[in-house]
Each structure stands twice: as structure tokens, then as C-alpha cells.
Amino acid sequence: MACMAAVLLLAPAAQARIKLATLPVRERVEVQLDNGTYTLVEEERIVPLLKSTAENGNNRIDFSWSNTQIDKNTILFRPLAIRQGGKFRAIAKADGKEEINVINVAYPPGENALVWEVYAAEACAAKVRVSYLVSNLNRSFSYRALANKDETELTFRNFIQLRNYSGEDFGTAGVWAGFGPKFLKKIQQQETIKMLLHRFEKVPVNKTFTFDWYKHGQLNPAKPLASRVLMHYELVNDEKHEMGLFPLQPGKVRIFIQDGHGGEAFLGEDIAKLTPLDDKMRLYLGESRDIVCTRIMKENKRHNVRGNLHNQEIVISYEIENFKDKACQLDIVEQINGLCREYAGDPHGDAEWEQKERTSKGIDFSYPTDKVNPVLSVKLPARPKDKAEKVKKQVFTFHLLIKNVW
Amino acid sequence: MKRTMLILFVTLMPILSPAKNVDLVTLPKRNTVELTIYNSEDITLAKETRDITVKKGNNQIQFSWAGTLIDPTSVEMRILEHADKIEIEDTVFPGQKPQHLIWNIESEFEGQVPVEVSYFTSGLTWQMDYVAITDPEEELMKFRGYVRVFNSSGEEYDDAHIRLIVGRINLVEKIVDLAKRYGIAAPATADNDYKKLQSAVLRQSFAYASTVMKGRPAQDAPADGKKQIVKEGLSEYFMFAVQGSETIKNGWSKRMEAVKANDVKFDILYRMRSYQYGARPVRFFIWLNDEEHSLGESPLPDGQVRIFRENGQDGLSFLGQQLIRYVPIKAKIEINLGPDDLVVYETFRHGTTRDNFSFRRSSGREYVDGWDERTRWVDSIRNYRTKPIRFELRRQWAGHVDYSSEIKTKLFDYRTIEATFDVPARGKQLYPCMVVTHNGVNKKQERIDLKKE
Structure with missing residues (x-):
């Protein structure tokens, strides 16, 4: 509990720690959560000040706290205004001297307290602001994503959780995360308050299916050439995708889907990484059982260049079955350095390679991270509607030459 | 007593x-x-x-x-x-x-x-x-x-x-x-x-x-x-x-x-030095202990500097803190405020090629014992702030490196390049460069040679 006392009797510096004091209440409290590491609390109080005189000295304002983890070294005291006729006016300067001045701060031994010595040109009621950093009053972020049944759009809610284990009741306080709205909440000890920062409606979402042989390996012994296909929701933090208001902070995302009957089903959860503006947020949904991709090394041919220097020609075939009732896209990640190590030799850094002519026309290449980890995107038709008709394997070929290996 | x-x-x-x-x-x-x-x-x-x-x-x-x-x-x-x-x-x-x-x-x-x-x-x-x-x-x-x-x-x-x-x-x-x-x-x-x-x-x-x-x-x-x-x-x-x-x-x-x-002017500089500050650029407030910056009356002894900003909502935001060592008169004060979510740095490798192979002969066969590796890198800096920012990029390269970029670049030390440029408000700046590394017997030095693009 933090407490501020204006000592009515203007005491000399060496005052005893027995005090007769008025206790100005907090007029306003602000909790600033915009710094991820430190939480700043600002409180405003109206403090009665007596006129400083040579005989009586200056005012002494005692600020003390117990069971609260205030960083003593960060406490700031700033006089803001003087009450005059029921209103507050700015602190004036006469002859270059301010009407209210903080002379010094004294820290008594063994106490969570400090004493400001404050000069006042005249007796007045001053609005002052006390700011300090406090521990165990912190923030975290979480998200709730609700997908429509077609999984084309999300309602994406961004929450901020305020966790108050600082030992202090702050009463009704303004809370601001540095972005989004400012909240006015009653903050009690050991409370966690979850507040909706923003609700993004109709956020276009792209459901992706990813196959990465070198990352995920063999699916199971029964299918030695198949690997797992992972599902993600991909959303873009920009205005075009109904977002782009602020960087999305790291936090847990719970993902739900509308079940088409007015209810919702839980799809899973993931930890979102910091997503700056214009960046993609990828949310892992789990493993797809309805898309099976088998990767077969069709050709592996060495072409000598000179001495032990050679090129390696490789043909990879992807046989893919889509058992879903919807068409989709499969993204196949090929790690060329891994391929080189396995079939050609040490890549000596990044492998040098080029795509060759037998590569299937239906593959779209992209390079989201770098040139040696191309993503091969292929379109897969939905399973046949005719119950008698079997799912047809889609076969794609990646023909490449890894160059200058030894 | x-x-x-x-x-x-x-x-x-x-x-x-x-x-x-x-x-x-x-x-x-x-x-x-x-x-x-x-x-x-x-x-x-x-x-x-x-x-x-x-x-x-x-x-x-x-x-x-x-x-x-x-x-x-x-x-x-x-x-x-x-x-x-x-x-x-x-x-x-x-x-x-x-x-x-x-x-x-x-x-x-x-x-x-x-x-x-x-x-x-x-x-x-x-x-x-x-x-x-x-x-x-x-x-x-x-x-x-x-x-x-x-x-x-x-x-x-x-x-x-x-x-x-x-x-x-x-x-x-x-x-x-x-x-x-x-x-x-x-x-x-x-x-x-x-x-x-x-x-x-x-x-x-x-x-x-x-x-x-x-x-x-x-x-x-x-x-x-x-x-x-x-x-x-x-x-x-x-x-x-x-x-x-x-x-x-x-x-x-x-x-x-x-x-x-009062009214102390200061510069804001973003620094990208992964070897020193980690994977993200960090924001610095920089000013001098001199008269031009309303200071310079005395050296500034060691002490913790805490930086706040009036947040425009009738309150303060805490930006960061750092211990400064003794700052003589006219010396620089630099405060690292850490990464900024509104400035994004990314680096991409746009393909590698190898050439200039040299061979050694042993038991009637030839073996590669020297080569040059050429990699095109493009760094991208996105600034979502409402004001342009000054960005300083320092990057270390090991080995014998020929380095060129279309953006003015200098050597900070024998293995570190330095380029400083502006990134427009709510804009993006690319920093492309070509890095040629001499390897094996082609490696004659342990330093960077700056070349013209």
C-alpha cells in the first residue's frame, strides 16, 4: 500500500518519524503498460502546501509504501498545477523562480519511504504527480480467433491481461498499453483483468498445408516416403487484411471455428510471435490426415566438371492425394542444402543450384526466407464427388541441378 | 547516538x-x-x-x-x-x-x-x-x-x-x-x-x-x-x-x-549490430554534454539515466534506462532504448554462385583447393513511424571478402562494414550488397576489401 502524507507542521530536516499529517487521496491513477519490461504507475494527488518561510522552513511530503514492490530509485515527484477558485492553473514563474519547487528528497533508513522537501511561495493546494516503476504489475497478450465454417475469414480478438501482484490496490485507474484504447478499470491486489484491446472483423485468412521432408522426416514406417503435412492459418497484419493497426505482440492464440449450427468448436492453440505491421502471423493448427504427400527421388546423377568438382542432377517426384472435399494448395519446402548434403556432398555454405527443364509447370516457386529454401506450391483438386470414383494422385516433378559441389 | x-x-x-x-x-x-x-x-x-x-x-x-x-x-x-x-x-x-x-x-x-x-x-x-x-x-x-x-x-x-x-x-x-x-x-x-x-x-x-x-x-x-x-x-x-x-x-x-x-536536443539513431545488440535493431537517443545541448557546465558522473516520454495522453511512458559512465564536457551520451516494434529489419540471401576454382593434384587426381563464393544479400528496413529515421548498419564478415553495395558504405574495422542511411516515414529502404568470399588457397587475407558496385 502506498501512502502520501503532507506534514502540516513544517518540520526541520531532522524531523522525528512521528508525524501529524493529512493524507491526500489519489485523484487519478494511470498504469502505463507500453513498456514490455517495466510498468510505470502515475498517480495524482492534491497536496496542501504551506508558505515556506525562513522561520518555518519548507513543506515536507512523506511518501511511504509497504508490501508493494516500488523501485525506490525511480520515484518522480512533479508539481503540476495550483488550485485557484475551484480550478487548477499552471504553476507560474515569477522572476525566474517557480511558485512550487522540490528542494530535495530524503530517504530514511530501513523504511520504504521518502520525504520530499517542497518550497511553496504561497500557501496553496497543489496538484502533484508521483510516478514510479513497480514490479509484479505486468501485462501479457492473448488472442481469440474464430474462423467461419469455410475457413476464409476470422474474427480476431486481441486481449491484454493486466496482472496485479504488486501488493497494491490502485483503485480506479487508467490503463494503456501504448496502443489501442485506454481503459478505466478498478485494479485490486492479486487481480488479473483481461481487456479487449481490439476486435478485428472479417480478417481474410489463408489456410496453408505445408510439407517439409527435412524438417519433419518420415511419416511412419508404413509410409516411408511420406511426411507430415502441417496446417496453419496465415493472416497478414495490414490494412488490406482488415488489420494493420499496431504490431501484434507475442501471446497465446486460441482458435475456434463456427460449427454451422450456431455453436463453436475448438481447433487448437498456438503461441503467436511478435508480428510487425505488414508481416504474416502463422498459427499452427495441427497435422492434416487428409492430404498425403509422398516424395520419391526419381533420379540422382553426377556430372563431373573437373577433378573432384561436380554437378548433381536430381529429379524429385511428389505424389499427392487430397482426400478433402475442398480444393487446396500444398506448399512443399525443399531444403537444397539438406538435399546437397544427402546426395551430392558438402555444400560449402549455401548450395548453388538451378531449376531444370523437366520441372512441372504446375509448380509455383517462392522464396520466403532465402534462395536455398524454395517453397513449391501446388494446387490440389477436391476429392471426387462421385462415391465410386477414387482420389487421383497428383504428380509433380522438381528437376534441379546442384552445381559446383566437391 | x-x-x-x-x-x-x-x-x-x-x-x-x-x-x-x-x-x-x-x-x-x-x-x-x-x-x-x-x-x-x-x-x-x-x-x-x-x-x-x-x-x-x-x-x-x-x-x-x-x-x-x-x-x-x-x-x-x-x-x-x-x-x-x-x-x-x-x-x-x-x-x-x-x-x-x-x-x-x-x-x-x-x-x-x-x-x-x-x-x-x-x-x-x-x-x-x-x-x-x-x-x-x-x-x-x-x-x-x-x-x-x-x-x-x-x-x-x-x-x-x-x-x-x-x-x-x-x-x-x-x-x-x-x-x-x-x-x-x-x-x-x-x-x-x-x-x-x-x-x-x-x-x-x-x-x-x-x-x-x-x-x-x-x-x-x-x-x-x-x-x-x-x-x-x-x-x-x-x-x-x-x-x-x-x-x-x-x-x-x-x-x-x-x-x-530544458529543451535539450537529441538525435535518434537506430543501430543494427547483431554481434552486439542481437537480432533486432535498437533505438538510441544521442546527445552531447555541451552548450549546444543546454548542458556542458560540468562532466556528468556515473549514474543511471531513465528516459520517459510525455505520451500525449497527459502522462508519461517509460522508454528505458541505462547506466552511463563518466561523461566529460563535450562528450557524447548514448542511451540504448532497446528494440522498436515499429522498425523492422530483415535480411535475405538471394542466391550463391561459385567460381575461380583452383585445384591441387594428388595421386594423379585433381582436388578443389580454392574457390570464390558470390552471394547477393538484400537487407530491408521498414519504418512504421510517422517520421523518417536514421539507420546505421554494421555487419561483420569473416575471411577474405570483396564487398560492394550501391549504398555508400565504409569500413568500421577490418571485418566490419558500416552504412548509415535514412528510412522514410512509413516507408522501406533496401540495402543490397554483393559479398565475394575468397576461400581455400584463394584466401590471401583476413579482411574486407570495399569494391565499387
């Missing part, structure tokens, strides 16, 4: 036997106290003046400091008036009375004389801290420096004149060790002269400090109650003198404003 005491024995005793005495004494009170406190070492020179009454012949003055951290070897008394008629004959440290000494004084004068007693003590320290509050646009800041004096010396110092010395001094023994040693240490043979010399030099510098301050105008608190901290250069040191007197009780500390500057 633990206190130093100066006791005048009113009985005359030709031969001292203090342990057996039942003394009748007067206790002259302190007239003034002056404390000169260093921050680099736990040492403070305390000077106090008192009035004593002497009679003709032999007088004994006892000085005691029970429960404090005074170095007994440093205690000295100086007669301020009638010094030609009063002689301190010897100083006795009684064996059975630790933390006591007795001066035997031979006087031709009878009456009241002022004396100055000085000693080194420990347990009084001071440190600085700084608070900077920027405007919402982050263009100007209010900068304040505070000095905080801590008293854990065991002694109460009421209405003391305080001077604070900035700078590093050399001590061969800690004052606190000397204070806790029982009796007076036997002089060390080898470095005794050196110690004496050091002590003399230290006292000289303190004496000079006093002389400087004596020329100052009256040190009463000004009308607005705010005490000025007067700053003064002193040899290799700098002295902060607190105007007027301050009372710092034992166990207490007191913080006073020592540096005040």
Missing part, C-alpha cells in the same frame, strides 16, 4: 594516564562541519571547527569517535588563531581506550581559540542519477541530474557544507579497514613514505577545494528555496558543491537536483 567528541580536560595532568582518570570535562560543540565526499572510493574528508579554551602551560585535548568509521591515522587538529603561541606537542593514542586520542598542547596564550579538526571517514558516499523527459514528438527533452548523498558513517552531520568530488583517486588502504583496525597500525616499511605523500596530496586537493569555495558568494538558500549545486573543475577532478548546508542523519540519504537543462 554515536558521535565524535572533542573534550577539553580542565584538570592539568603532567603525565597522562587516561585510563585511570575520573575526568571532569567540557564538551565544545561544533561550529561548522564541512564534508568533501568522493564517489570513486569510500572516503570523505570531514572538517569541523570548534572553540576550545586553553590556559597557559600544558593542556590536554581528547578527541573520540566511538562507533564511527574514522581513520585514526588521519585525525589532525589545526589551531586557527594565536597559532604562534600554541604548540601541539604530541598526539597520544591511549592503548586502553580505542577510538580516542589526546593532543598535548603547550600554550603561551590563555583564552578561547578556534580549532579545526579534520579526519578521513568512510560510510559517506554519493551517486548521481538522471531523468530525461522528452516531448511527445521526441525532439526535445528536459534533462535533470540528481545527486544522492548516503550517510552510513555512524555519525550525524547537522548543517554540513557538502562538496562532492567526481574522479578516480588511488588509495592503498581502505578507510573502512583503517577505521576498524584496533589501535594504530605499525607503519609499513616499504611504502610508508609513499602513503604519507599520498595522504598529503589528498589533503592538498581537499584544501584547494575549500579555497575555491571560499571565494563564493554567501551560501544561503535562494528565495525559491532551491539550492544550487555549484560545479568547479579541480585538477583532474570535478567538484559539486551544495549551496548552503544540509543535514544528513546517519542511515539516511538525500537526493538533490544538480543538473538542470
